[in-house]
Amino acid sequence: MATIIVITYIGQKLNEGKTKQIFELVDQPGLVLVQSKDQITAGNAVRKDQMEGKAAIANKTTSCVFKLLQESGIKTAFVKQHSDTAFIATHCEMIPIEWVCRRVATGSFLKRNPGVKEGYRFTPLKMEMFFKDDANNDPQWSEEQLLESKFCLAGLTISQCEVDIMNRSTVAIFEILEKAWATQNCTLVDMKIEFGVNVKTQEIVLADVIDNDSWRLWPAGDRSQQKDKQVYRDLKEVTPEAMQMVKRNFEWVSERVKLLLEPQASGRVVVLMGSTSDMAHCEKIRKACTSYGIMCILRVTSAHKGPDETLRIKAEYEGDGVPTVFVAVAGRSNGLGPVMSGNTAYPVINCPPLTPDWGAQDVWSSLRMPSGLGCSTVLSPDAAAQFAAQIFGLTDHLVWCKLRASMLNTWVSLKLADKKLQACSL
Numbered sequence: 178m179a180t181i182i183v184i185t186y187i188g189q190k191l192n193e194g195k196t197k198q199i200f201e202l203v204d205q206p207g208l209v210l211v212q213s214k215d216q217i218t219a220g221n222a223v224r225k226d227q228m229e230g231k232a233a234i235a236n237k238t239t240s241c242v243f244k245l246l247q248e249s250g251i252k253t254a255f256v257k258q259h260s261d262t263a264f265i266a267t268h269c270e271m272i273p274i275e276w277v278c279r280r281v282a283t284g285s286f287l288k289r290n291p292g293v294k295e296g297y298r299f300t301p302l303k304m305e306m307f308f309k310d311d312a313n314n315d316p317q318w319s320e321e322q323l324l325e326s327k328f329c330l331a332g333l334t335i336s337q338c339e340v341d342i343m344n345r346s347t348v349a350i351f352e353i354l355e356k357a358w359a360t361q362n363c364t365l366v367d368m369k370i371e372f373g374v375n376v377k378t379q380e381i382v383l384a385d386v387i388d389n390d391s392w393r394l395w396p397a398g399d400r401s402q403q404k405d406k407q408v409y410r411d412l413k414e415v416t417p418e419a420m421q422m423v424k425r426n427f428e429w430v431s432e433r434v435k436l437l438l439e440p441q442a443s444g445r446v447v448v449l450m451g452s453t454s455d456m457a458h459c460e461k462i463r464k465a466c467t468s469y470g471i472m473c474i475l476r477v478t479s480a481h482k483g484p485d486e487t488l489r490i491k492a493e494y495e496g497d498g499v500p501t502v503f504v505a506v507a508g509r510s511n512g513l514g515p516v517m518s519g520n521t522a523y524p525v526i527n528c529p530p531l532t533p534d535w536g537a538q539d540v541w542s543s544l545r546m547p548s549g550l551g552c553s554t555v556l557s558p559d560a561a562a563q564f565a566a567q568i569f570g571l572t573d574h575l576v577w578c579k580l581r582a583s584m585l586n587t588w589v590s591l592k593l594a595d596k597k598l599q600a601c602s603l
């Protein structure tokens with residue numbers, strides 16, 4: 178979906194913080210321009226050094242990270258890159274909370290929780306929230322404090338439902354970025370993010386930015402190789418050499434962040450159909466595979482009427498080393514998948530197109546099988562594709578991230594549907 182946005186007039190400044198300015202876009206109502214400032218802050222701007230080029234590096238990091246999240250299916254405010262130092266975002270009213278998610282204990286957590294050693298691993302992830310209040314050094318808040326403050330942004334009151342959505346979304350976003358960084362042998366130690374309410378749709382979306390201000394990254398899980406802003410915070414003295422080192426670290430991140438968007442492994446689904454009368458069913462499988470970014474090939478072959486061809490096609494896909502999941506689509510006596518399963522080490526998923534008259538009987542032909550076969554049987558075409566995606570997701574983080582975001586989005590829709598229903602029945 179390539180959207181062309183022409184900006185002819187940048188309007189008034191709507192907001193300004195420590196690291197960026199927000200401008201109205203006069204001819205693009207509902208969108209804003211987020212402009213980074215070329216300075217780095219730590220300890221609440223006590224230390225303020227201009228760092229040339231920082232904004233540009235931050236821009237690259239933010240746009241790659243948001244692209245990864247968006248392609249995965251996470252709702253974000255990011256729309257598109259505008260320049261080296263600015264991007265266009267949907268106009269949000271920001272919820273003044275920093276959500277912090279931790280995998281490994283370090284930093285301020287250790288101070289607030291004496292006795293916990295650095296390196297303690299949180300499973301499940303540890304969630305914390307901080308009220309954005311510079312004057313009071315961003316105090317940690319409980320869920321109850323957030324609920325009692327009854328924030329109302331863009332007409333949406335932040336109640337239990339919204340808090341739960343932000344909490345859940347933070348976990349999903351962390352897991353997606355953690356999975357992506359793992360491909361670079363880098364541990365995502367912790368992360369802080371902010372949410373906004375889209376002023377037009379009242380949807381809660383990930384907003385603000387994610388750059389290396391926002392996280393700790395330890396290459397090979399090794400703190401001494403940290404590539405994040407902590408290096409800057411830890412500087413004893415801000416010398417030009419030290420600032421160069423910090424900048425090099427940021428560049429290290431911005432170079433690698435691009436790699437997060439690249440597939441690590443590419444597999445394929447080969448759908449075998451017993452007859453072209455099953456085409457519509459197979460097309461649904463292909464469509465669903467495509468939504469996960471998985472290549473899907475359709476072939477026609479009958480294990481009953483042309484077993485030699487079935488095995489030849491099998492050999493064709495076994496022979497080029499590309500990881501393959503076979504999906505067998507055959508009506509009535511669907512021996513196709515079981516025959517494949519008895520003759521290949523690749524996974525086989527049966528997805529028989531059942532008919533109302535004999536379906537209850539037909540389904541048994543790929544359920545009760547001879548010993549030595551390990552194929553599965555799922556009935557809906559979408560489920561067959563999803564199962565194949567889950568297999569590839571074990572090695573392909575881009576597929577895994579789509580599955581993870583989809584799980585979050587389903588959870589959020591249920592939550593919102595329930596909220597709406599409760600509101601109606603009051």
Ligand SMILES: Nc1ncnc2c1ncn2[C@@H]1O[C@H](COP(=O)(O)OP(=O)(O)O)[C@@H](O)[C@H]1O
Binds near residue numbers: 192269271386
């Ligand atoms: N999409 C957006 N729409 C409207 N305001 C935004 C958006 N993204 C960020 N902002 C706001 O822009 C302001 C400047 O950001 P920043 O410099 O990070 O501020 P802070 O110093 O409070 O962290 C903040 O108030 C932030 O909440």
Ligand SMILES: *[C@@H]1O[C@H](CO)[C@@H](O)[C@H](O)[C@H]1NC(C)=O
Binds near residue numbers: 388
């Ligand atoms: C990395 O983080 C630094 C630290 O804040 C940030 O200034 C810089 O813009 C970021 N660079 C990248 C690569 O994000």
Ligand SMILES: *[C@@H]1O[C@H](CO)[C@@H](O)[C@H](O)[C@H]1NC(C)=O
Binds near residue numbers: 306
């Ligand atoms: C987030 O949700 C988890 C699980 O429901 C809960 O234990 C935790 O207290 C919540 N965290 C915050 C900061 O609200």
Ligand SMILES: *[C@@H]1O[C@H](CO)[C@@H](O)[C@H](O)[C@H]1NC(C)=O
Binds near residue numbers: 360361362
């Ligand atoms: C990650 O580590 C593994 C094992 O040490 C190595 O084979 C691989 O090349 C590394 N990948 C990257 C991107 O550094």
Ligand SMILES: CC(=O)N[C@H]1CO[C@H](CO)[C@@H](O)[C@@H]1O
Binds near residue numbers: 233234237241262
């Ligand atoms: C300096 C720099 O890297 N700017 C980049 C900002 O982000 C866009 C989109 O990713 C790039 O095209 C720019 O090169």
Ligand SMILES: [Mg+2]
Binds near residue numbers: 194196385
């Ligand atoms: Mg900020």
